Amino acid sequence: MCAHKPEIVVAGGGIAGAAIALFLSRLNANVIVLEGRPGRPTFAEGGILMLAPNGMHVLGGLGLARTLLQRDSGVQVPWITINDSAGGHIGKVPQGSEERYGFASTMVMRSDLHDVLLDEVERKRLDVKWNAQVQSIEESDDGVLVRWIQDGLPHEKKADLLIGADGTWSTVRPSMYDCLGLSVPTPEYSGLVGLGALTNIDSVPGLSDLLTPDRPCVMIHGRQGFVGMAIFDRERKKVGWWTTHEAPNRTREEWKIPKKEALVKMRERYSDWAFPVPQLIAAAEASDDQLFVWPVFQVRKLERWHSRRTVLIGDAAHAMPPHSGQGASQALEDAGYLAYLLRAQIESAVSGTKELDWTPLLAQFQMDRQPRVNEIVDEANRRGSMKKDQSVLGYMMKKWIMWIMFMFMRESWGDGWFGYKVPGIDEW
Numbered sequence: 232m233c234a235h236k237p238e239i240v241v242a243g244g245g246i247a248g249a250a251i252a253l254f255l256s257r258l259n260a261n262v263i264v265l266e267g268r269p270g271r272p273t274f275a276e277g278g279i280l281m282l283a284p285n286g287m288h289v290l291g292g293l294g295l296a297r298t299l300l301q302r303d304s305g306v307q308v309p310w311i312t313i314n315d316s317a318g319g320h321i322g323k324v325p326q327g328s329e330e331r332y333g334f335a336s337t338m339v340m341r342s343d344l345h346d347v348l349l350d351e352v353e354r355k356r357l358d359v360k361w362n363a364q365v366q367s368i369e370e371s372d373d374g375v376l377v378r379w380i381q382d383g384l385p386h387e388k389k390a391d392l393l394i395g396a397d398g399t400w401s402t403v404r405p406s407m408y409d410c411l412g413l414s415v416p417t418p419e420y421s422g423l424v425g426l427g428a429l430t431n432i433d434s435v436p437g438l439s440d441l442l443t444p445d446r447p448c449v450m451i452h453g454r455q456g457f458v459g460m461a462i463f464d465r466e467r468k469k470v471g472w473w474t475t476h477e478a479p480n481r482t483r484e485e486w487k488i489p490k491k492e493a494l495v496k497m498r499e500r501y502s503d504w505a506f507p508v509p510q511l512i513a514a515a516e517a518s519d520d521q522l523f524v525w526p527v528f529q530v531r532k533l534e535r536w537h538s539r540r541t542v543l544i545g546d547a548a549h550a551m552p553p554h555s556g557q558g559a560s561q562a563l564e565d566a567g568y569l570a571y572l573l574r575a576q577i578e579s580a581v582s583g584t585k586e587l588d589w590t591p592l593l594a595q596f597q598m599d600r601q602p603r604v605n606e607i608v609d610e611a612n613r614r615g616s617m618k619k620d621q622s623v624l625g626y627m628m629k630k631w632i633m634w635i636m637f638m639f640m641r642e643s644w645g646d647g648w649f650g651y652k653v654p655g656i657d658e659w
C-alpha cells in the first residue's frame with residue numbers, strides 16, 4: 232500500500248509540464264517542476280500557434296480557457312483559406328468552429344498560452360525550480376532518482392514518478408531508454424525550416440482587406456515553399472506570418488541566422504509570389520521586428536513512452552512537426568489524460584483501498600494515446616512534404632488534388648481531431 236502522498240517530479244515547465252503540474256495540484260500528491268530556463272520568459276517567446284478545440288477543452292478542464300480568451304491575443308479560426316502563389320484561390324479548410332465543438336480553433340501567441348498556465352502555477356504556489364536542468368535518472372524497485380543541476384550545483388531527489396515533459400530535445404527520453412536497455416532515436420532535421428515574424432498590419436497597405444475576421448488565416452502554397460499568415464490580436468494591429476521551405480541542415484549555433492541574411496534569402500525565394508508575400512518580407516526588413524527561425528526537428532516514433540516509473544508526455548514523447556497545428560493541443564491532451572488516469576489511482580492508494588502500481592497505468596497511457604498521436608504525426612508529415620520544392624508538374628497536380636479535396640470537404644471532416652474530448656476533463 233502507498234499510505235504516503237506520492238512524490239512526483241515533472242521535468243520541463245513548458246506547455247505540457249505546466250499543465251500536468253496544475254492537474255496534479257488538485258490531487259493528493261507532492262509535485263515539483265524542474266525547468267531548465269532561468270525564470271519566466273520576460274519577452275514574447277515563440278510566434279503564434281493554433282490552439283484547436285480539443286486543446287481548448289483541456290484548458291477548460293483547468294478553468295483557464297476563458298482566461299486565455301480574455302487576453303490580447305486570441306482570434307477564432309473556424310476556416311483556413313488556401314491560395315496559390317499567383318494569388319489564385321484553391322479552397323477553404325474547416326478548422327473547428329465554436330458552434331460545432333464548444334470552442335473554435337484559436338490563433339494565439341505561444342507566450343500568452345504559456346503565461347496563462349504559469350500565472351496559475353504561481354497563483355497556486357506550486358513548487359517550480361527554475362534554472363534546474365535535469366541531467367539523468369536512475370530507476371529502482373522503490374523509486375526513480377532524478378539528478379539535476381540548479382544554479383550550478385548538483386541536486387537529486389527520489390520520486391515515485393517522473394514525468395518527462397522536457398520537449399523535443401528531452402534529456403529524460405535518452406535517460407529513460409538507458410534504464411530500459413534500449414537504444415533511443417535522436418531528433419533529426421526534417422529538411423524544412425520555418426521563419427516568421429509578428430508585423431504591424433498597417434505596414435503592408437491592403438493587408439487588412441485580405442485578413443479579416445471572416446478570413447483570419449490565409450495559407451499560400453507555391454512550387455518552392457509555403458507562406459502562412461493570420462491575425463491573432465483582437466485589435467487586428469498585427470499579422471503573424473511564417474514561411475516554410477527546404478533548407479540544408481546547420482549546427483544549433485548556425486541556426487541562429489542573422490535576421491538580415493535570412494530575409495535577403497527569403498526575398499529571393501519568394502520574389503515572384505503575389506501580394507502580400509514580397510510586401511510582408513519587405514516590411515519585416517524595414518522594421519525592428521524579431522525574426523523567428525524554427526528548424527523542424529522530428530523524433531522517430533518511439534517504441535516506449537514509459538519505463539517502470541517514468542513517462543514522457545508532449546514533444547518529449549512525440550515531437551510534433553508544426554504542420555498539423557496540433558503541437559500544443561496534443562501536449563495538453565497528454566497532460567489531461569495522464570492526470571485522468573493518475574486521479575483514480577492516487578485517490579484509491581492514498582485512502583489505502585488499492586496498491587499504487589505505476590507501470591500498468593503508464594502502459595495504459597501509451598496504449599490509449601499513441602494511435603491518436605501517430606495519426607496526427609503522419610498527417611503533419613504528409614502536409615510537411617507538400618511544402619518541399621516541387622517540379623512544375625508536381626505543383627500542378629498538388630493544386631488540382633487540393634482543389635478537388637477542398638471542394639468536397641465539410642465541417643464534419645475535422646470531427647476526429649477537433650471533436651475529441653479527453654475523458655473526465657469536465658470533472659476537475
Ligand SMILES: Cc1cc2nc3c(=O)[nH]c(=O)nc-3n(C[C@H](O)[C@H](O)[C@H](O)COP(=O)(O)OP(=O)(O)OC[C@H]3O[C@@H](n4cnc5c(N)ncnc54)[C@H](O)[C@@H]3O)c2cc1C
Nearest residue numbers: 243245246247267277278364365397398402545546558562
Ligand atoms: C520557446 C518556444 C517557442 C515555441 N514556439 C512555437 C510556435 O511559435 N509555434 C508552434 O507551433 N510551436 C511552438 N513551440 C512548440 C510548441 O509550443 C510545442 O510543440 C508544444 O507546446 C509542446 O509542448 P511541450 O511542453 O511538450 O514542449 P515545450 O513547450 O518545448 O516545453 C519543454 C520545456 O522543457 C524545458 N526543458 C528542456 N530540457 C530540459 C531539462 N533537461 N531540464 C529541465 N527542463 C528542460 C524547456 O526549457 C521547455 O520549457 C515552441 C516551443 C518553445 C520551447
